């Protein structure tokens with residue numbers, strides 16, 4: 202069994218991953234900038250800021266695997282990866298820690314600024330010479346729900362005219378737990394949810410299950426980002442990994 206440090210362990214994927222790691226018998230450490238606010242998180246909480254590097258050296262002491270899930274949803278993801286790699290490289294331990302990074306399907310093909318930083322972070326990891334694993338996932342069901350619920354002030358529901366293949370967070374966590382046990386694997390196969398649906402269809406399902414009745418307005422935008430989505434760069438071809446549908450997620454989350 203391993204000593205595993207989970208950065209972003211207080212986030213949505215982290216919270217789903219921690220019980221799986223405990224269940225597999227690992228010794229789990231959870232990095233957070235504000236451990237006092239996350240007192241109910243299972244595992245040993247350690248105070249770490251991956252932008253400044255504060256607390257990282259002691260958090261990494263004796264660690265075999267780092268599951269790096271912390272995100273700023275922006276350019277600082279690249280900086281955080283740089284800080285993490287430097288921290289792992291400067292440890293006194295002879296064996297380098299295995300770094301597992303969760304990224305996004307199509308991050309190198311969809312020219313969104315956030316995706317550029319995700320791709321840069323992936324490349325930093327893959328070129329570091331450390332034992333690494335990089336997993337890309339499609340959008341989470343929770344993100345799709347937020348896309349709709351965030352529009353609560355609008356009289357209509359704007360639905361980008363593209364397809365998505367959302368996945369359930371516990372299934373992403375399950376794959377990460379598998380990768381912890383598997384050892385360094387480089388870039389592994391992308392994972393996506395069980396259904397590829399037009400956002401309009403996902404929105405209709407959401408409206409039905411959440412009792413909303415707004416007219417849906419399809420959104421088409423000029424530019425390379427929308428074109429990449431329209432071309433399906435956010436999707437994973439082949440047999441799906443995830444099994445939980447968006448409808449099942451909505452029913453479960455009530």
Ligand SMILES: NC(=O)c1ccc[n+]([C@@H]2O[C@H](COP(=O)([O-])OP(=O)(O)OC[C@H]3O[C@@H](n4cnc5c(N)ncnc54)[C@H](OP(=O)(O)O)[C@@H]3O)[C@@H](O)[C@H]2O)c1
Pocket residue numbers: 208209210211212213214215232233234235239249250251252253269270271272273303304305306337338339340341344
């Ligand atoms: N959302 C999606 O649809 C999707 C799809 C594919 C991949 N992903 C990727 O999945 C990963 C996990 O996402 P998530 O939704 O679980 O994240 P999340 O819920 O937004 O949580 C973000 C985490 O990052 C930590 N964090 C932020 N800034 C930090 C810093 N400076 N130092 C240390 N920790 C910091 C936070 O911890 P504290 O606040 O406790 O410090 C928090 O636990 C991300 O890399 C994301 O890009 C997301």
